[in-house]
Amino acid sequence: MERLVVISNRTGDLENKTQTGGLAVGIVDALRSRGGMWVGWNGEVGRESKASRKTYDNVISLTMPLSEEEHEQYYLGFANKVLWPAFHYRLDLMDHRTEFVDRYAAVNRKFADMTCPHLREDDLIWIHDYHLIPLAAEFRQRDCRQKIGFFLHIPFPSADVFSAIPYHDWLRECFLQFDLIGLQTKNDVQNFCRYLREHSDVEFITSNTVRWHDQVITIADFPIGIDVQQFAEMAHQDDDTIELERMRRTVLKRFQIISADRLDYSKGLPQRMKAFRKFLEDCPEYQGRAEYLQIASPSREDVSAYADIRAELEGLTGAVNGKFADFNWAPIQYINRNIPREQLAQLFRCSLVGLITPLRDGMNLVAKEYVAAQDDKDPGILILSKFAGAAEELDQAIIVNPYDIHDVAQALKRAAVMSMDERRERHRSLLKQVTGNDANQWKDNYLAALQSAGTSGELKKRFAIHRAG
Structure with a gap:
């Protein structure tokens, strides 16, 4: 069985046997049964940027702090003053600044740099939420060939709303580096697919499967549950x-x-x-x-x-x-x-x-x-x-x-x-x-879909991730 690597903005408490929230309940169970690693921000903000690695039985916790600038511009900035309001249909509340998107890209590079040395060739990688949309693209640039899935915990907006986000074309190409894109509802899947039809040159193989360059991407709904x-x-x-x-x-x-x-x-x-x-x-x-x-x-x-x-x-x-x-x-x-x-x-x-x-x-x-x-x-x-x-x-x-x-x-x-x-x-x-459809069913359905998702081919190198302007 492949090892599971979970990457999210914040990690769960692996010392606690009882988890709360659908994300932690499903993921900790999967990590403990398969073995693996949970990567994320440790919640600390300061000058120290050194990663911390701890092991709990067969699960590794790999975390890092954010600097004050990273917290202000990546987390509070692009993630929560641009993406959060836009994905919730509040374009009027977007506060877009160039330094926000630059830092957002830089922190995702930092996550990739921290994680890559610890990856195995047969790992399944599961990335979570709007903070980390560019992360698969960063892994692909580092020649990672593992299957990489993404799950969005917030709504995916209509095509016209998403296209109003600054750098939406860059975000689109970041999305298309995943093997599986998981969304909460059928409506979210429809919104995402309509955006791709109207704003990209992807080839639709089926109603929710696309080919982009030499990669096949599945887009599906996985409604999250509770314990x-x-x-x-x-x-x-x-x-x-x-x-x-x-x-x-x-x-x-x-x-x-x-x-x-x-x-x-x-x-x-x-x-x-x-x-x-x-x-x-x-x-x-x-x-x-x-x-x-x-x-x-x-x-x-x-x-x-x-x-x-x-x-x-x-x-x-x-x-x-x-x-x-x-x-x-x-x-x-x-x-x-x-x-x-x-x-x-x-x-x-x-x-x-x-x-x-x-x-x-x-x-x-x-x-x-x-x-x-x-x-x-x-x-x-x-x-x-x-x-x-x-x-x-x-x-x-x-x-x-x-x-x-x-x-x-x-x-x-x-x-x-x-x-x-x-x-x-x-x-x-x-x-x-x-x-x-509880938390464990959600986790099982998603991981089964990720395991069967189309294997990435030799990705074309002409994709260039946004680099600070």
Whole structure:
């Protein structure tokens, strides 16, 4: 069996036997069963640039720090001020500077330089996410002939949006150095293939397989999942504080609506709060009964757009509570800090509604976690944005347009009166889907596709990667 080499912006905690998040759960299992290496940034920012190598049984952890300039221009710059907003359809928020793309290319060269001496000829290489799009091209320039796969954890935008990104033609040629390009949804695959048809001279062999020069590239969807059993077990644990709060709501005949997101403009948090306000205005019978808990963990606080969204949420929370609150009831609880996953799972379990309405999302594993956490006998209702990748799979959720505040408010009203029979029927279908496509299934499907992907031929040397201008 080939050894697996995983490369991502950040690595998982290989010392911990229990992983969190679909990426870490699937990958650590694969690394431990096959043996291999996980390469990435160690999270440190400073002058020291020396790589660190540690071994955990049959798995090597290879990490490096970033300099302050690299962190500012590669990570916060091109990755999160150009690619992140563009891939989430927010071209208006792009902050393009030449030094950003130069440093982005340079850091990918640095990753390649660090990794290449440790590679074996028969390794399978799996590269993750938008931070490392040029990495396969760097490996090919160093005569690496291994099969190299890529998986994008965020949405791939429409052809016209992607073509608006500075250096999109360079990014396209970097993409075409992979043997397998994995995306979250069928819509993402369609967007990528349409871009190639309109903006490249690749030859389409099938609807999702192309030939470029002498390389065959497969483009396919692999919707990422969660560790369903682990999250369900956490939801069943006892927490006295949460249990007392659940009992209080039962006695007072109240119900909780919950959202949990990173604080990010792609998540639609202000629109969500406005929809809840609309719900209270249109359905006054729920004033004093419905409680909305918004957990928004801090994210990229050095980027100005995130400070703006935080200020807007704080203002909305105050405005809604000021208008509707009573001496023993506040309609919105807003928490801007990280909550332990065990507590989050229990909060999901005791919430009647999971309100997950991003404006654009690659998958959204929170939606799947909400489903996994529910009590089969008394399940909650998932309200899900049609622009979340999870909506392709979880069609038994109440699907809404997150831009339409009235639509979301109506969905809240529908959830508030939904019969137990309908709730159970929807939940059975959702849980079957979430369980049938969990983190390990995602990993197995991807690696099987990578192993069978077309073997790279002798790559033509006329491809020249962007070099600092």
